[in-house]
Amino acid sequence: MADIEITEAIDPGVSRRNFIKGVIAAGAAVGSANYMFRGVGALFAQPTSPGAVERLITLTVNGQQRRVDVMKQETLAMTLRYKLGLTGTKLGCDRSECGACTVLLDGVPHYSCSILTQSVRGREVKTIEGLAAEDGTLHPVQQAVVDEQGFQCAFCMSGFVMSTVGFLEGNPNPTRAELAHGLSGNLCRCADYDKILTTMERAAENMRQA
Amino acid sequence: MAVIRDMMPVFELFQPASVEDATALLREHGEQAWVMAGGLDSFDWFKDRVKRPAVVVDLGGIEALKGIESTADGLEIRAMTPLTDVVRHPEVREHYGLLSKAAELVASPQIRNQGTLGGNNSQDTRCWYYRDGWTCYRAGGNICYADTPTSMNREHAIFGADRCVAVNPSDTAPALIALDAKMVVQTADGERVVNAEDYFIGPGIDIMRMTVLQPGDLLTSIRIPSTWAGAKFYFEKVRDRQVWDFPLVNVASAIRVSGGTIEDARVAVNGVAPYPMRLTAVEDAIRGASQDEATAERAGEMAVRGARPLRQNAYKIPLMRNLVKRSIRVEA
Numbered sequence: 001m002a003d004i005e006i007t008e009a010i011d012p013g014v015s016r017r018n019f020i021k022g023v024i025a026a027g028a029a030v031g032s033a034n035y036m037f038r039g040v041g042a043l044f045a046q047p048t049s050p051g052a053v054e055r056l057i058t059l060t061v062n063g064q065q066r067r068v069d070v071m072k073q074e075t076l077a078m079t080l081r082y083k084l085g086l087t088g089t090k091l092g093c094d095r096s097e098c099g100a101c102t103v104l105l106d107g108v109p110h111y112s113c114s115i116l117t118q119s120v121r122g123r124e125v126k127t128i129e130g131l132a133a134e135d136g137t138l139h140p141v142q143q144a145v146v147d148e149q150g151f152q153c154a155f156c157m158s159g160f161v162m163s164t165v166g167f168l169e170g171n172p173n174p175t176r177a178e179l180a181h182g183l184s185g186n187l188c189r190c191a192d193y194d195k196i197l198t199t200m201e202r203a204a205e206n207m208r209q210a
Numbered sequence: 211m212a213v214i215r216d217m218m219p220v221f222e223l224f225q226p227a228s229v230e231d232a233t234a235l236l237r238e239h240g241e242q243a244w245v246m247a248g249g250l251d252s253f254d255w256f257k258d259r260v261k262r263p264a265v266v267v268d269l270g271g272i273e274a275l276k277g278i279e280s281t282a283d284g285l286e287i288r289a290m291t292p293l294t295d296v297v298r299h300p301e302v303r304e305h306y307g308l309l310s311k312a313a314e315l316v317a318s319p320q321i322r323n324q325g326t327l328g329g330n331n332s333q334d335t336r337c338w339y340y341r342d343g344w345t346c347y348r349a350g351g352n353i354c355y356a357d358t359p360t361s362m363n364r365e366h367a368i369f370g371a372d373r374c375v376a377v378n379p380s381d382t383a384p385a386l387i388a389l390d391a392k393m394v395v396q397t398a399d400g401e402r403v404v405n406a407e408d409y410f411i412g413p414g415i416d417i418m419r420m421t422v423l424q425p426g427d428l429l430t431s432i433r434i435p436s437t438w439a440g441a442k443f444y445f446e447k448v449r450d451r452q453v454w455d456f457p458l459v460n461v462a463s464a465i466r467v468s469g470g471t472i473e474d475a476r477v478a479v480n481g482v483a484p485y486p487m488r489l490t491a492v493e494d495a496i497r498g499a500s501q502d503e504a505t506a507e508r509a510g511e512m513a514v515r516g517a518r519p520l521r522q523n524a525y526k527i528p529l530m531r532n533l534v535k536r537s538i539r540v541e542a
Contacts, residue, residue, distance in 0.1 A: 049224065049235065049238075050224075050226050050227070050228075050231035050234070050235070051224035051225045051226030051227065051231055051232070051235060051267070051271070052224060053223050053224070053225055071217065071220070072220070072221060072222065072223035072266075073217060073218040073219065073220055073221055073223070073256070074217065075218075075253075078217065094257065095253075095254060095257070096250055096253075096318075096320070096321055097454060099318070099320065102320060108294075108323050109319065109320050109323060110320055110323055110324050111320045111321070111324070114249060114250055114253050114324070115249065115324065116223070116249065116268065118223060118225060118268075119225070119249075119268065119270050119271075163319070163320070167319070181319075182319060183319075184318055184319060184452075184453040185317075185318030185319040185320040185321065185453065185454075
């Protein structure tokens, strides 16, 4: 029925060629939509499936409520960097193998490249941007980095700093070996580990005094 | 494979809040559905476009699958408990130190904060031919790329190969086998309890799966009986680098000694076969023997009997022999 109505509604001025082109374009759009949104059909068929997730969600990032539109397959690192503008979190390997993207979830270090943004709803996300105080006073760990000039190129720095903040929370007085174990999930391609550990020992000292 | 720094391909995501909802979703979507625990194994597959499930069921929101509690006969660790919690739990440390030691040697701190005990035991193999998307037996094809005269197979199996020569990469699996743990599996027909050593299957049983889990099944918890609480434990993992890496070979043993005589023992190794191997022949041979260098030597020799190395992994034979030996002569 619908087809007949559309046919009747077509302006007699539309040429046969344009009509066919239009049909082809519509077909292509339908075809690629099917490719790009594979799996969505399952949701449309089950609008009330338990556990279905929404695109518009609210995240708690550095103490602020942030409304954001996320895809289901989007990782937290992508959301932080490209939707919320928090580019202090770095993406190195995107495979949980380097630690550059480390952020704190409820105070615990996680690789933000390897967790879905949908999985951090209701959790407290903290990135390197959220460490300094409102008045700009640096976090004791950040201050240690400045004081010791702890990094060479510093691409890995925000990950190391976040790991250190998370680690010192549970171990405020670590030995150098314990610190090395605690930060072993972060890589530095400059291989500046000795200086980083010295820096983070100072960070622990700063934290104890703070 | 080249690292692709963009979004993973689209999938439909479900984050159910209960086991019932999760199993209903799995039943509804059948073979299209992918079960995700911590996600650390899953995301590699998705990012590399090697596995492209239409539906992902994320178990991360199910509170009933998290936590450790004491039971009348030992300990119950829910499947979605992060490895860090297993490592730190006082009772695990005190009575089942074998498991906390094994869990602490998994990957890196951040991965242990997110990766779960259930996931560590249900993860897929690391064979890079398979993981890079080659259509091998395990991927539904009809060839093993890791077992040819020119294959790179330094990390592959010396036991239990059946067309596929990939190994099980879990560190906690041999510890659970040595502790005689029971895996609780939720199936369509109800709950099924499986011995840890029977949870893992070889390619001879099903070349496309690592565990007894069928599509729609869920591992819900792991029960550790008190049988081996406080026994003498030994765990050692040998790997190329000391963080992140999977084991080349690891060994776990639980031994009860009385007056210098081994009363009973359980020994398991991983990284040498497509499934973690419990060494029952070794256990039988050392039961009743005195715990000394000669017994340990004999255990090591026995453990590697029948090994069939590939082109590049003959080193695993002395490695496994010595690890088993060390695990038997464990210090008091």
